[in-house]
Each structure stands twice: as C-alpha cells, then as structure tokens.
Amino acid sequence: MKIVDRFTLWFLGVTLLIIPINSYITYNSIKKEIDKAAVERLKHVNARAAEQLARGEAVGEFMQGCRIKATPSDSTMPADFFLITDRDVKHDPDLEDYDRKITVASWHQISGVSYKIISGDYVTRSEQILAGLRVSIFWKLIILIGLVVLTARLASRLVLAPFYNTLKKLQHFNLRSRKKLEFKPTRTKEFNELNCFVGKMTDKAVDDYISLKEFSENASHELQTPLAIIRSKLELMSEYNIEGEEAVLISDMQNAVDKLTRINKSLVLLARLENNEYESQETLNFSRFVRESVNTFCDLVTLKGLTMEYRIEENVDVKLHAALVDILLNNLVGNAIRHNYPGGHISVELTAGKLVISNTGHEPQEPVEEMFRRFRKGAGCQNSVGIGLSIVKQICDMNGFTINYRFQAGHHIITVDFPPASVSSKLLQNDARSLHEKTQL
C-alpha cells in the first residue's frame, strides 16, 4: 500500500469518527437554540397579552400566530416565573404528522385579579433537524472524500517527490559502477535526514567494495610471482637425482602449488567477470567452438571408457567474449566426463538458443541449489577446486544466459539458454528497469 493511500485511509477513518459526534453536537445545539427562541417569543406573547388585559381589552385565541389563553387563576406566582412544557402532539390526524408543541405559562396580577396566561407554539421537531443534518453530512462527506482522493495523489507527488527521487536513485544504485549517490536538498527535514543517511551508507558500501576489490585483485596478482618462484624452484629441484620419499615430498608440494595456482587464477577470472571486463559486443559462431571442444575431449572420453554423441546445429550465433567460450565449454564438458562412471554416456546438443549437456552419473548428494556456489564439490572429487561451475554461472549471468541443472533418470542435465541475439545482455539493467517501473507513481 502506498503512503498516500495509507494517509488517505487514516484521514477518512478520522473523518468518519468525527462526523457522528459532530452531528450529535450540532443537533443538540440547534434544538436548544430553536427551543430557546420559541420560549422567548412565547414569553413575549404572554407579556403582550398581560398588557392587553391590563388595558381592559380581551385576549383573542391567537396572538402573533400563537395560540393563547388567559384565565383568572387562584394561585399566584412571582412575575418572573414561567412554566415551560413541551410535548409531541398529533396536530392533524389526516396529515399524520407529528409536531412538537412548546407551551409557556405565566401568572400576572392585573387590576388585583390573578391571571394565568398560557401560550403555545409548534416548533421544528428533532427528527426534522436530523433529516436536514443527514443530507448536509452526506454532501459534506462526498465532497471531502472526493477532494481528498483527488488531491492526495497530487499532494503526495509534490510532497513526496524527494522521497521517490531517493528511492529511484537507490534502485539504480549499483556497487559495481562504483558511482556515489548524490541527492538534491529538499525542504522536508525528514527527507534531508534520509538522504544524508542513505548517502553515507552507500558511500561506505562503495568504499568498502572498492577496497575489497583492490585487495582481492592485488592479492591475486601479488601471489602469482611467489607461486611462479616456488614452482620454478621445485622444477629445478626435481632435475636433481631425487629418489624415494623426497620425490614424493616434491610431488606433494607441486600438487599444492598447482591447486593454489588454479584457485588463484579462477578467483582472478571471477573478479574480472564481475568487473565486466569481458563484455562482448559481437556475436560469434558458437557451433564451431562446441565442435572444437567436443573434439578436444574426444581422447579423454575414450580414455575413461565413455561414449559421447553430439548434435550440433550449424551457425548458432551467440553474443559472448571469445576468451570465455572455451572456459565455459571446457568446464561443462569436463564436468560431464568427470562426474561419470566407466561405460557411461555423454550427449552434447546445440540448437539455436540452447545448449544441453547431459551425462550419466551418480545422483548428487548435495542440494542442487548449492552446485553453483564457490568451493562446492561433489563427493569423490578431492582434486578439484570446486570453482568451475561458479565460473560457468558467472559467465552465464554476465551474458544474460540462463543455466539450469537437473538430475533425471540417472542423468545430470545442464541446460544453457541463450537469449535472442537482439536482446541486450545486461540482465542487471533489465532488473533495475522493471523495478523502477513498478514504483512509478
């Protein structure tokens, strides 16, 4: 729910609560005022009647539109005493309309005779007042809700503009672009605080990201030379007449250096992929590369006693950096050979827009989602670094390919879907765009 809707609802709730209370107060005060006016008028009428009587004139049945009656009375009351009664009467049975009648009685001493003067009048009944109020409340509500609904969006667009601006900037914010966020100052205190806060946080994130990147890049590069030294010295060492246990020691060291080298190279490659250093502008003939890769691995397939079949459609063009094609294919086909058993089978199928590699193998013991994470390896692959598939995944992500794995009927099946060549390869940007559209006002 949007902020503006929440505020509108809150406002309407308060309005709905206030209106009955308000009408009750209005109703009461109107009724009171009407009664008061009627009583005042009747008092005045009584006084006039008393004057008339004092002048010796008789008092008629009506005076000033009010029914009046003056009778001599036995009792005497003080001059300023009035008896006020009100009752609902059925004035006219034919009209079947009820009315409210107010009567005022007063006592006067006129020429030594005590008179009781009673006057009465019909006043507006409470139901009638309520009916009037209802109509006015109804119109009031309609106008209020209409105006609130109509203007709330406009107002929120004006008032919340800096907020939405910040939101939009945050959605477009990408650590990899390493650009800091800049906000326009606003007159709203909270938004200024928010911007200040968000600005500080993103600046920190960017700084951290840059230093982390620099660290991992430097570390990787600086490691290369010492690794080269160790490797070269070990190789020189093995040229001497080394025998027995010493040879095994050297061999173990060589293995470790080799593994370290591979980890390092893979991490550097991943970092480069994340830096978008391998962005491709051109399409290349993927069919040719797949065929080459399949041929490269022919020997290994035979050595491991596997059979391989492939169906490669001609001239499948894919937008991918040439340096990454081999890495992608070698990792996928290599895995298909490695996670296989003697006498197993591999099939490679390339059609326009899709590469499917499936191979026989044992059921994976780890959750499938874990497969593409770094340094995850299946059972029985102690020699592997466990980074191949995460490189493959990264390559796919960066180029807008979707990669899927499933295990089905004793086969590991990896599917890579290529987007149509016309579609931009920037997945990230697409995401940002759709997010942005969702938050438009």
Add this chain to the structure above:
Amino acid sequence: MKVLLIEDNVELASSISAFLAREGYICEISYNIRDAQDKLISFQYDCVLLDIMLPDGNGLEILRFMRQEKLQSSILILSAKNSLDDKIIGLEEGADDYLTKPFHMPELNARLRAIYRRKTLNGSNIIAFNEITLNIDTFEAWVNGTQLDMTRKEFDLLMYFMVNRNRVLSRQSIAAHLWGDYTDNLSNFDFVYQHVKNIRKKISAASGTDYIGTVYGLGYKFHTSRQ
C-alpha cells in the same frame, strides 16, 4: 640461442636463467627497462623474455622501443597480470607469444623453441630425434619410417617430450600443456598416465626405443641416453 630475460624479481630471474642455462641457452638478465634498453642496443639476442610489470614502467614500452630500433629478436611476454588486454596489446605490438605466471619451466622451454623455430629456422616444421620424426604442421609422427596413428593430444604430448629431452615433466606441467589453464576438472592425472602409456605403446609397436620413462613420484622423462 641467446636470450635476454627482463624480469624484476631476482629469485624468479635466477630460476629461469638456471633452467635456460641447463638447456644450453645463453641467458642475460635485466631487472629494469633502462638496463634492458641498453643491453638491447648493445647486443643481439635471439629472444627476449619480457615481464610486463617492471619497477620503472610497463614492459610494453620495450616492445615499442624494439620496434622503433628495428630489433629483430623474438619476444615472449611473461606476465603476472592475467589480463586479456595485456595479451592482445602485447601480441599486437609485436610479441610472439604470451605466458602467464606462474608457468611451468618446460612449458616456457617449449614456447621458446616454437618461437625460435618459427623465426630463426625459417619455419622448419620438423622435430627429430634419432628414429622419431615429428612434422609439426601436419601433426604426423614417424618412427623408423612408419607413421604412427596418433590423436592430436598424443602428438602434442610427444612433441612436449621431444622438446624437453632429459627433463622431468611433472604431471601438472603435462596437464597444463595439454588442456590449458582452466583445467580445474581435469586434474585427474590418470589421463596423463593413459596418454603417456599410449604413446609408449605406439612407439614400441613401431620398433622405436622406449625413451620415455617414469620418474618415481615426480612424473616422466624423455631419456636420450636409452638404447
């Protein structure tokens, strides 16, 4: 063959020059660009091994300098920076090959030989030792006049052995040579063993001498002294 090694790391430079010396190369070392330029002008080298990151500048400057001075030496770039740009620029600026650190010494040797063959020996495409002859253009191997039925990888491996005679070739080095840098999933050295076994079988079948032997724990070696 006379080689100029331009490498700022003393340890690595000494390893490389020791290895090259054993191969019978004459190897001189420069630790920075200025010294390298002096040496390049004063002496003639068959090949230059060039590190990209040097204390007084980028190794690519040497490439430009050599082009300006019209120096004919072959150039092999050794870089710690596994960057594609460096590779492309390097090759465009006239380098003959590119090797990323850390590399295997036999690999360096094989690359050097290949460059040397291409440039100095006017593209001779034959590598021969006693009864074994390799044609590196047609990927044909002959033993005693019989052509061996070899796969491409087996041929590459035999050539690697022939170029690095009497050298211990570790399984890691062979795997890297055959399947490249990103062979994470091929580190299973059974494949290397199988390939070596096949080559030996094929050479023996053509009544060739079994020059290739196992070095316990370390790898394999092409023994030129075997009869």
